[in-house]
Amino acid sequence: MTAPLLTPQKYPAAGTGIAPAPPQDLIHGLTRDITRTPPQPDSQLELVSFNLCPYVQRAIILLTEKGIPHKRSYIDLANKPDWFNKLSPLGKVPLLVTPAGTLFESAVILEYLDETAGTSLHPESAFEKARHRSWIEFSSSILATISGFYSASTRQKLEEQAQLLTEKFSWLEQSLKEHSYFSDSNFRLVDAAYAPVFRYFDVFESFCDFDFFRNAPKVRNYRTALGLRPSVKSAVRADYPDLLLAFLRRKNSSLSGLIPDDLFLGEPNRK
Ligand SMILES: N[C@@H](CCC(=O)N[C@@H](CS)C(=O)NCC(=O)O)C(=O)O
Numbered sequence: 071m072t073a074p075l076l077t078p079q080k081y082p083a084a085g086t087g088i089a090p091a092p093p094q095d096l097i098h099g100l101t102r103d104i105t106r107t108p109p110q111p112d113s114q115l116e117l118v119s120f121n122l123c124p125y126v127q128r129a130i131i132l133l134t135e136k137g138i139p140h141k142r143s144y145i146d147l148a149n150k151p152d153w154f155n156k157l158s159p160l161g162k163v164p165l166l167v168t169p170a171g172t173l174f175e176s177a178v179i180l181e182y183l184d185e186t187a188g189t190s191l192h193p194e195s196a197f198e199k200a201r202h203r204s205w206i207e208f209s210s211s212i213l214a215t216i217s218g219f220y221s222a223s224t225r226q227k228l229e230e231q232a233q234l235l236t237e238k239f240s241w242l243e244q245s246l247k248e249h250s251y252f253s254d255s256n257f258r259l260v261d262a263a264y265a266p267v268f269r270y271f272d273v274f275e276s277f278c279d280f281d282f283f284r285n286a287p288k289v290r291n292y293r294t295a296l297g298l299r300p301s302v303k304s305a306v307r308a309d310y311p312d313l314l315l316a317f318l319r320r321k322n323s324s325l326s327g328l329i330p331d332d333l334f335l336g337e338p339n340r341k
Contacts (some may be wrong), residue, residue, distance in 0.1 A: 104143040108153030109167040115140040118154065118165035120147050122317055124213050124266035125176035127305040131262040132180050134301035136187045166287040173286040177206055177263070182258050198253070202260040205245055205252065209263040212238050216270050220318055220325045226323040232280040243286040250295040257299065265302040268293040273314045278328045 076152065109116040117133065119126040119142050133140050145154055145163065157172055158165055166173040166182065173179050184190050192199045215238060219231035246252065252260045271282065271293070277299050283290045308314065319326050 104145060105131065105149075105151050106153075108151075109141075111144060113169060116167040118157070118163055118167065119144050120163045121307060122310070122313055123163050124269070125162075126271070127266035128176045128178050129164045129166065129260050130305040131184070131265055131299075131301045132191070132259065134184050134304065135191065135257060136183060138183065138187050177203075177210070180206075180259055180262060184231045187314065191257065191262075193253065193258070202252070202258065204243075206260055206263045208238070208242070209260075209267055212242075212267050216267070220323060221321055222324045225324050232282065235282050236280075236285065239283055239286040239289050242292075243289050246288040246292055248288065251292065257301075261296060261299075262301075264292070265296040265299065266305070268296055268304070269302075269310070270314070272297070273311050273318075274325075276311070277330060277333055278325070 107274070109118065115133075115138065117126065117129055117140055119130070121144050147163070150161065154165075155161065157167075158174060160174060162174065162182070164174075164176055164179060168182075173182055184192060186224055192202060213237070215231060215234050219228065219235060222228040222231050247254075249255055251257055252264065274280070287314045315329060319329055
């Protein structure tokens with residue numbers, strides 16, 4: 071069966087106010103069996119995704135902000151389809167399948183989407199644009215530390231990673247001003263990179279308190295503003311907290327041991 075064509079939708083340009091949540095038919099838009107059939111490059115973009123991946127969320131947020139019609143295939147990273155292994159040089163999601171070919175690496179995908187659809191969400195000045203790109207790199211390093219935090223095998227290593235996270239948020243604090251978003255009150259590409267970082271902490275704080283943001287009041291405000299953005303809210307499934315808790319439990323790490331049984335409602339359906 072071929073994928074249904076989605077009707078192009080127009081949303082208010084990002085940065086001009088609050089973008090509405092995307093219609094539900096943009097969420098999947100796929101009917102083929104993705105375990106067997108690779109993306110079919112047609113006139114529409116397809117984002118090859120995994121439902122917990124923060125790097126995938128970056129791309130979804132930008133696609134939503136820019137109102138770009140697209141399809142999404144959600145693969146199981148524990149059981150990667152053959153077509154995915156042939157398409158992904160690093161074996162990682164996200165991939166963006168375009169009529170011209172396939173792109174990988176979320177920061178590159180964001181730049182491509184920014185250049186090819188609507189008004190750019192980068193600042194105009196060459197220096198500011200480069201500065202935003204530097205801080206996008208930094209957001210990726212925070213994501214790597216988050217992974218080190220939830221995978222730490224001992225309490226000592228867990229605390230070391232927590233301390234590293236606190237230090238990284240102190241660095242970010244110095245780069246922020248008193249605005250809602252990274253550089254001003256307009257949502258920018260850099261904000262799409264940071265939003266998935268903060269989503270983790272809503273779940274971490276439901277069962278442990280490392281006070282990661284103690285030295286970072288502007289980061290706390292930034293986190294709140296990003297969490298309220300409709301494109302950010304709708305970038306994950308409604309049961310994301312349960313999926314993440316189940317993922318953290320399966321890690322058998324020091325952090326896994328802190329999750330109380332009554333918070334864990336069992337393995338959600340991961341499909
Ligand atoms: N630097 C990459 C990182 C992407 C990444 O690490 N993706 C993870 C999922 S969140 C992945 O696909 N891992 C492959 C695996 O688990 O085998 C990017 O920005 O796109």
